[in-house]
C-alpha cells in the first residue's frame with residue numbers, strides 16, 4: 487500500500503493505448519507523467535488529454551514533458567510505442583531508468599524479450615524481426631521487464647484526443663519467473679488506477695493467445711480495408727484468418743506453448759470488436775509504417791528456428807508490405 491502511494495510512474499508514448507491508460511490513471515487521481523515528443527507533450531500539457539467514446543468526451547489535465555531527464559528515475563515506466571518504434575524511441579525511455587525500474591511494454595506481437603529465459607535451443611536470443619540491431623535488449627535487461635498483453639480498442643484522431651472503443655485490460659507477467667512481489671505491486675497499482683490489470687503466470691501463452699487474432703486480422707485488414715467483423719463474416723477471408731491462426735498455433739506448439747485453442751471458437755466475434763478497424767488498418771490508412779515485424783515477421787522467424795513453415799503468414803505480410811509501398815511509396 488505504501489509503495490502504491492509513492493510509486494513514481496511514467497507513460498512514454500501517449501498514442502492510442504498509452505492515452506487510454508494515462509487517461510484512466512489520471513481519472514483515478516494517479517497523475518502519471520506522460521513523456522512524449524515535443525509537439526505531443528506541449529499539446530497535452532496545455533490542452534489536457536481527451537477520451538471520447540460513442541456517447542461521451544471528457545478532458546483531463548495531465549502532467550506531460552518532452553524531457554525525460556528532468557523527470558529522473560521512475561519506479562514504473564509504461565511504454566506505448568508500436569514495435570518498430572522501440573529502437574528510435576529508446577531515447578525517451580532510458581533516462582527514466584534506474585536499476586530497479588520496471589518497464590511495461592504495452593504492445594502487440596512477439597516482444598523482443600521472448601526468447602530470453604527459454605531453455606530450448608532455438609538459436610541466440612535476438613529476434614531480428616523486432617530488435618534488428620539488438621538495441622532494445624541492450625538497453626533494457628529482461629530482468630527489468632514485465633511482459634504485457636493489451637486488450638484495448640482505440641485510435642488517436644488528434645495527438646491529445648483518444649477515441650476509445652472500450653476495454654482497458656492488461657494481462658501482465660514475469661518473463662523469467664512465474665510470479666513475483668513486484669508483479670503483484672504493479673497489477674495492484676494499475677487496478678487502483680482503474681485499469682483491468684491481471685497477472686499471468688505464463689505470459690508467453692498470453693502473448694500467443696492475443697497474437698492469434700492480430701496475426702490473422704491485422705495484415706488482412708490492412709490489405710482489404712475490412713473491419714474485424716467483416717473479415718470474420720466473409721467466408722474467404724475467414725478461411726485465410728483461420729489458416730493463419732493454425733500456422734501460429736503450430737509455431738507456438740513447437741516452442742512449448744500448451745494452449746491449443748479451438749479456432750472456430752477463436753473466430754467468434756466479441757461484441758467489442760464489431761466495426762473495429764485494427765491498428766494496422768489505421769496505420770495503412772494514415773501512411774504510418776505497418777507493425778508487420780512483430781505481428782508476422784517474428785512468428786515466421788520463430789517458425790524458421792523451430793522448423794515450422796509459415797507460408798501463409800509470409801505471403802500475407804509480403805502482400806501487405808507491398809500494398810503499403812504501392813500506396814505510400816516508401817520502404818516499410
Ligand SMILES: NC(=O)C1=CN([C@@H]2O[C@H](COP(=O)(O)OP(=O)(O)OC[C@H]3O[C@@H](n4cnc5c(N)ncnc54)[C@H](OP(=O)(O)O)[C@@H]3O)[C@@H](O)[C@H]2O)C=CC1
Pocket residue numbers: 499500501502503504522523526566567568569571574575578592593594595636637638639640641642645764765777
Ligand atoms: N490501437 C489499438 O486499438 C491497439 C493497439 N495495440 C498495440 O499497442 C501498441 C501501441 O499502439 P497504438 O497506441 O495504437 O500506437 P499509436 O500509433 O497510436 O501511438 C504510438 C505512440 O508512439 C509514439 N512514438 C512513435 N515513435 C516514436 C519515437 N521514435 N519517439 C518517441 N515517441 C514515438 C507516438 O508519439 P507522437 O505522439 O509523437 O506521435 C505515439 O504517441 C502497438 O503495439 C499496437 O499494436 C494493442 C491493442 C489495440
Ligand SMILES: CC(C)(CO)C(=O)C(=O)O
Pocket residue numbers: 594638639640699700703704714762763764765766
Ligand atoms: C484486437 C485489436 C484488433 C483491437 O483493436 C488489436 O489489437 C489491434 O487493433 O491491433
